[in-house]
Amino acid sequence: MFNLVLNENMKIYRRTRTWVLIGLMAAFVIFGNIMMWHDGKDAQGEGWRAELTHEKQMWSDHLKSSGVNEENRTSYEDRIAVIDYHLEHNIRTTKGTIWDGINESSNLGILITLFTIIIAGDIVASEFATGTIKLLLIRPASRIRILLSKYISILLFSMVLLLTLFVLSVVLNGILYGFHDMDLPLVSIKDGHITEKNMFLHLWETYMLNGVSTIMYVTIAFMISSAFRSSAMSIGFSIGILFAGNILLQLLQRYEWSKYLLFANTDLSQYLEGRPFQDGMTLSFSIIVLVAYFLVFNLISWLMFTRRDVAA
Numbered sequence: 030m031f032n033l034v035l036n037e038n039m040k041i042y043r044r045t046r047t048w049v050l051i052g053l054m055a056a057f058v059i060f061g062n063i064m065m066w067h068d069g070k071d072a073q074g075e076g077w078r079a080e081l082t083h084e085k086q087m088w089s090d091h092l093k094s095s096g097v098n099e100e101n102r103t104s105y106e107d108r109i110a111v112i113d114y115h116l117e118h119n120i121r122t123t124k125g126t127i128w129d130g131i132n133e134s135s136n137l138g139i140l141i142t143l144f145t146i147i148i149a150g151d152i153v154a155s156e157f158a159t160g161t162i163k164l165l166l167i168r169p170a171s172r173i174r175i176l177l178s179k180y181i182s183i184l185l186f187s188m189v190l191l192l193t194l195f196v197l198s199v200v201l202n203g204i205l206y207g208f209h210d211m212d213l214p215l216v217s218i219k220d221g222h223i224t225e226k227n228m229f230l231h232l233w234e235t236y237m238l239n240g241v242s243t244i245m246y247v248t249i250a251f252m253i254s255s256a257f258r259s260s261a262m263s264i265g266f267s268i269g270i271l272f273a274g275n276i277l278l279q280l281l282q283r284y285e286w287s288k289y290l291l292f293a294n295t296d297l298s299q300y301l302e303g304r305p306f307q308d309g310m311t312l313s314f315s316i317i318v319l320v321a322y323f324l325v326f327n328l329i330s331w332l333m334f335t336r337r338d339v340a341a
Contacts, residue, residue, distance in 0.1 A: 033178035034145045034185075041148060041186055050144040052189055057137055062130045068204040077121045085112045107218045114216055114223050126210040128228055130202035135232060137194055138239040142246050145187040146271065149250035150264035151178050153334065154257055172335045180251055180330075187243055191236065235298055242295040245319060246271050248326045255330040282306070294318045 041047050088105045091097065097105070115122060123129050153176075155161075214225040250267035257263050274292035281287040285307070288294075293306040294315035305311070 030174060030178060033174060034181050037178050037182035038185065041152075041182060043129060047148070047186075050147065051190065051193060054137075054140055054144065054193050055197055057140060058134055059201060061137070062198065062201050062205065065130055065133055066202075077124065078116065080124075081112050081115055081122065085109055088112075107221075110223060111216055111218050120214065120216060120225075121210075123210075123213060123215075123228075125206070126213060127199075127202045127208060128208040128210065128213055129159070130206065131198050131232065132196060134198035134202075135235050135239070136234070138191075138243070141187055141190045141194065142243040142271065143268065144190055145183060145247050146197065146250040146267045147245060147264055148186055149183045149247045150254050150267045151260040152183060153251065153254040154260045154263045173331060176255070176331060176334045180248075180327075182249055183251060187240075187247065191240065195236065235302065238297040238301065241297050241319065245291065245322065245326075246294050248323060248330075252326045252330045252333075255333040261274060278306070288314075289318060291322050293319070 084206065088109050092105050108233075114120070123132060151189075168274065211228075213228060213294050215228050215231045216225055218224070246267070249270055250263065253266050254260070254263040257266075274295075278287065278290065281290070288307045288310055293310075297312065297315060299305050299314045300315075
């Protein structure tokens with residue numbers, strides 16, 4: 030199995046396209062963080078107290094206005110409580126610090142999903158399209174091991190993109206902002222209780238939860254790649270599903286059964302924020318739904334790959 034995975038990784042990294050994707054990831058991180066640092070220069074001093082005081086007054090004015098519904102009222106009160114905690118404990122906000130850029134860079138996780146889909150949508154389909162699949166099948170390894178080695182290689186590629194994003198973001202923002210605020214905690218409120226959380230831990234929780242979404246969409250792309258001989262069709266369908274998912278959710282959210290859709294459960298970070306897609310949804314529920322989809326997608330991939338004719 031190790032040799033099969035090694036062989037698949039060699040195929041991936043020998044292609045110019047792979048390095049172009051990694052280069053694009055690096056370029057997006059560099060450009061985005063430099064622009065954010067330039068636009069936020071005014072927030073890099075010690076004026077965070079005045080800024081928080083002004084923000085608190087704004088939310089207080091909103092609370093006094095008529096027509097505020099209960100949900101917004103709770104949101105405003107929670108934000109005021111967090112601001113008071115910052116001021117009372119002399120904890121500055123992340124704005125204008127190294128964490129400002131690093132946390133914003135985590136939003137580029139969609140690029141990891143997109144770029145990995147491009148590789149996943151091609152990794153099986155291209156073998157059949159070019160006929161190189163025959164060179165794999167003449168080996169003593171079974172089809173299931175060949176398929177598994179390709180899937181593992183895709184996941185490893187997504188990890189390379191993740192590490193590129195994280196390491197480059199930390200180094201670049203450290204150079205731009207300085208490393209003196211590395212011990213800054215994340216102050217948040219949940220169920221009326223204010224907590225301080227390690228920023229690194231929160232960041233990796235966000236990355237890992239977003240990684241679940243990447244795995245699911247990559248599995249879809251891998252399944253489609255196993256079903257079609259056209260790489261362009263596999264990649265096109267997979268990217269279409271990625272971007273159409275959120276639109277579909279907005280249209281179907283009012284239906285209770287929509288919580289069983291894949292797209293409603295891929296973003297597990299919704300439970301960190303305490304705002305699930307629908308009331309009553311829990312982290313355990315979403316994990317069960319995702320596992321069910323994961324097994325179905327991989328079963329289809331296995332059936333399509335093992336029964337596919339390679340004579341043509």
